[in-house]
Amino acid sequence: MNGDFLSEKLYSVGRAVVDRSFHTQSGNEGFFAFFGNDVTYSIRRTISDEDYPRILECMENASVGNIRRTVIRMKGVSGDYRWILVTVRLILSEGREPMYSMNFSDVFSLESLAYSRQRKLSEYRYVLSLISDLAFEYSFETKKIRIYMFDCFREIVLVDEELEQWRKNAIDSGYVLTRYIETFNSLCRDISSGAYRFDHELETSVLTEGKTKEVCLFRGLTRYDDPENRKVTGIISVVSSRGRGKEVNLALEANRDSLSGLLNKRAITAFAQEILAEEPHHSVHLVILDIDDFTDINNGYGHLFGDEVIYTVASIIKTEIGSRGIAGRISGGGFLIVLEEIRDEEDLRSILRAIRTNIEFSFTDRFEKFRLTCSMGVSTYPIDSRSYDELFMQADKALYIAQEKGQNRYVIYDVVKHGPVEKDMGNRIAFLSGKGESSEKLSFVGGLAESLVLGRIPDISVLLEQVRVQFDLDDICVFSGSDMGLMLSCGNAALKNAAYLLENGYTDRFTGDGLFVIDNVNELEGRDDNAFAQLVAQNIGGAVQYLITEDGMIKGMISFCYIGRFKKWSVADINYFAIIGRVISAILKKQAYI
Secondary structure (H helix, E strand, C coil), rough: CHHHHHHHHHHEEEEEEECCCCEEEECCCCHHHHHHHHHHCECHHCCCCCCCCHHHHHCCCCCEEEEHHHHEEECCCCCCCEEEEEEEEEEECCCCCCEEEEEEEEEEHHHHHHHHHHHHHHHHHHHHHHCCCCEEECCCCEEEEEEEEEEECEEEEEEEEEEHHHHHHHCCCCEEEHHHHHHHHHHHHCCCCCCCCCEEEEEEECCCCCCCCCCEEEEEEEEEECEEEEEEEEEEEECCCCCCCCCCCCHHHEECCCEEEEEEHHHHHHHHHHHHCCCCCCEEEEEEEEEHHHHHHHHHHCHHHHHHHHHHHHHHHHHHHHHEEEEEECCHHHHHHHCCCCHHHHHHHHHHHHHHHHHHCCCCCCCCCCCCEEEEEEEECCCCCCHHHHHHHHHCCCCCCHCCCCCCCCCCCCHHHHHHCCCCCCCCCCCCCCCHHHHHHHHHHHHHHHHHHHCCCCCCCHHHHHHHHHHHEEEEEEEECCEEEEEECCCCCCEEECCHHHHCHHHHCCCCCEEEEEEEHHHHCCCCCCHHHHHHHHHHHEEEEEEECCCCCCEEEEEEEEEECCCCHHHHHHHHHHHHHHHHHHHHHHCCCC
């Protein structure tokens, strides 16, 4: 491993998007690897208290198109504070609260990195000067297109003007043949609109200002340096006559998925099998990623948008896995990722978090109420198996569990926790065992409904204990009264009251079904510090809370709690708690508890 790589890893602390409360909306792999679990929900606790006012001032003074910078001390997973250069850019989207894009850079590594990058840049320019193709780029901020080439150390700029002016001048000056004007206009539209991928071939003299007509192939794509910062980049291949066709790398084309730009199913499968057949001494992770509800996206927003989703997800995957893996598209919205050189499980989770959060943030400003998410299942060689088929089935089972638990998450396969995969006689199909738990919960809720219909109202204390055991909870607490004091409890929570319920608009967080889901209590930090402090003091890690109301008046709250632990609540359990909460509420009202 060379010095350049080490310098860059030290420098590139990462980038993230946060809200006003410093809650993480998305981040790249470097960000999660450097800061670890402390930034899964908020970056606030990583910032030195002495320097916090500086970053706060930087955010308050940020404006659209204006980058603010400050230097603060931040704490990484090592526990040590390092001086970090933070650049802050404001992101405004209609109908959404302001977001802030932040880049984090290690101050003491900047000089060495600048030197190594300058040296590497020189090498790239020498190589590029040997290639006859031209490059172009388009900035959405300046609306300008730049067309350029390299001659060793010099960058030779051929065009640098506003795209619309360039388009108009080219047509008015006769640089574009009449029969190609519509093609040229389509090219400019694709560039200005940020088409995710495009290519246009036309005969033109636009590159020689009318001197020589050439057949030019413009190929470009819209890249995302981070989810909200995009730029169009492309190349222009010049063919002097139509008789000189472009050579195509048939081997590459045969193995590439044309839509995503990744390997196709056959190629990625062969690659994974070849890696595992070598029986490497290091770990290899198979990740199956599925875009949640991709069929509905295609049906609801159209296949062109669906194609853009595929390309965007593929770009995020390529960016976050970097040189440590390779990916391919294996189905409509499905991808297989093969990861190597992963240090440990936390390193693996950093990559998975980065992929998940960046996908979730990628289309937030496109459609109202549209949210793109993905689910992932992971298996590991040689821990889980040495067989590709079995590893694939294990990852597929983990994916199924992630989807069953509510999507937008990843599950790392664990045979003890998730059970073995079963195969048919041909060793082909994974029967996803482990559905018994879900069936038991459904049977319990069904039995509760049956008892109520038959007029058998359970004892409230017995019912709370049964629910606690059935759903593996640590406590179920019922609060009521003007101070929201503790009325009933079946566990060992240190709860005395839920006074925070009536403060700071806390009840606004509840859905129309009367539910507020807290996957991790850290979600409240910076958003409702009073509630956060009370719940942390009571060692509550996560909860599903049900609001008891009568004629629009708040009468109390039921809290289904985890103590000293947390996990992402499954959609099925949340729905069960909505039903059970309503039943408990009705019993309490009937028996005049509240």
